[in-house]
Amino acid sequence: MTSARMHTVLTLQRQLQQLGYVAEPGLAATLLLMTAMGRPLLLEGEAGVGKTEIAKVLAQVHQTRLIRLQCYEGLDAHSTLYEWNYQRQLLAIKLLDDDTRSVAEKEQDIFSERYLLRRPLLEAISSPTPVVLLIDEIDRADEAFEAYLMELLSDFQVSIPELGTIKAVSRPIVILTSNGTRELSDALRRRCLYQYVDYPGFEKELLIVETRLPQMPLQLARQVVEFVQALRQMDLQKKPGIAETLDWAAALLQLGVSRFDEEGLDGIMASLSALVKTQADGASLSRVVVQKLAAAC
Numbered sequence: 544m545t546s547a548r549m550h551t552v553l554t555l556q557r558q559l560q561q562l563g564y565v566a567e568p569g570l571a572a573t574l575l576l577m578t579a580m581g582r583p584l585l586l587e588g589e590a591g592v593g594k595t596e597i598a599k600v601l602a603q604v605h606q607t608r609l610i611r612l613q614c615y616e617g618l619d620a621h622s623t624l625y626e627w628n629y630q631r632q633l634l635a636i637k638l639l640d641d642d643t644r645s646v647a648e649k650e651q652d653i654f655s656e657r658y659l660l661r662r663p664l665l666e667a668i669s670s671p672t673p674v675v676l677l678i679d680e681i682d683r684a685d686e687a688f689e690a691y692l693m694e695l696l697s698d699f700q701v702s703i704p705e706l707g708t709i710k711a712v713s714r715p716i717v718i719l720t721s722n723g724t725r726e727l728s729d730a731l732r733r734r735c736l737y738q739y740v741d742y743p744g745f746e747k748e749l750l751i752v753e754t755r756l757p758q759m760p761l762q763l764a765r766q767v768v769e770f771v772q773a774l775r776q777m778d779l780q781k782k783p784g785i786a787e788t789l790d791w792a793a794a795l796l797q798l799g800v801s802r803f804d805e806e807g808l809d810g811i812m813a814s815l816s817a818l819v820k821t822q823a824d825g826a827s828l829s830r831v832v833v834q835k836l837a838a839a840c
Contacts, residue, residue, distance in 0.1 A: 556571045583734060585732065590722045591787065593786075598675055598718040605675065608670070608675070610670075614683045625662055626662065627658055668695070674715050678718070679720050771791070773840075791814060794816075800814070808837065811833060
């Protein structure tokens with residue numbers, strides 16, 4: 544990488560950090576590439592590692608809107624693109640009773656864009672200025688929806704039976720995220736740049752805490768991160784993500800915990816609801832276990 548391009552990567556890293564997101568050079572370089580090449584970006588990794596947050600801060604960097612499509616099991620592909628405003632269409636049909644035009648002309652009027660309700664995918668490519676389109680947790684949707692996305696991801700256009708092919712007015716910055724709950728198709732992967740987002744190491748997570756909670760004393764921040772890093776090594780149903788680290792750190796500040804010692808143990812136990820998200824994981828963190836983890840920090 545040339546010094547000029549490295550400077551650009553560092554500039555983006557600084558911009559992201561000013562907005563509260565700590566990005567490694569590899570991720571920053573990929574974000575620059577996706578914009579320069581006009582390619583979608585697939586972010587894969589465990590839940591809670593900050594994939595969705597990347598799209599949010601990238602929209603702020605580009606000073607544009609974020610349009611989010613949250614995927615889920617049974618997602619109807621049609622509804623992610625458009626719907627017809629049936630109430631307005633029915634009203635228009637009544638008003639056309641005395642219209643002397645042919646049936647075909649009336650149908651063409653009824654199924655025109657003014658009766659179209661734009662859903663996230665169509666809204667993104669219809670924007671006069673580029674937006675960030677976040678297709679979140681694509682692995683929750685089925686393969687049929689993946690196939691439906693191919694035209695958009697390849698050619699930045701969509702087909703609507705009544706209107707034909709609609710090409711993008713401006714090309715959106717597309718980010719897809721996956722938690723890896725199922726294998727995505729090769730066809731989808733080929734159309735995207737790819738970046739795996741892992742849990743942060745100690746130094747990066749400490750920098751995240753310092754960036755987002757500058758009021759937290761450094762020693763306490765180090766103990767928080769050491770505790771969470773140790774917790775992720777345990778056999779938990781749901782390992783704490785970055786959001787849980789930040790929530791827990793904020794909870795400790797609210798409860799007046801200043802250090803991980805016997806005096807602060809009650810506050811640590813009381814704040815675990817911000818860190819642990821299942822009953823089984825909560826049961827595994829007895830006072831004795833927490834005391835040992837805290838003492839090691």
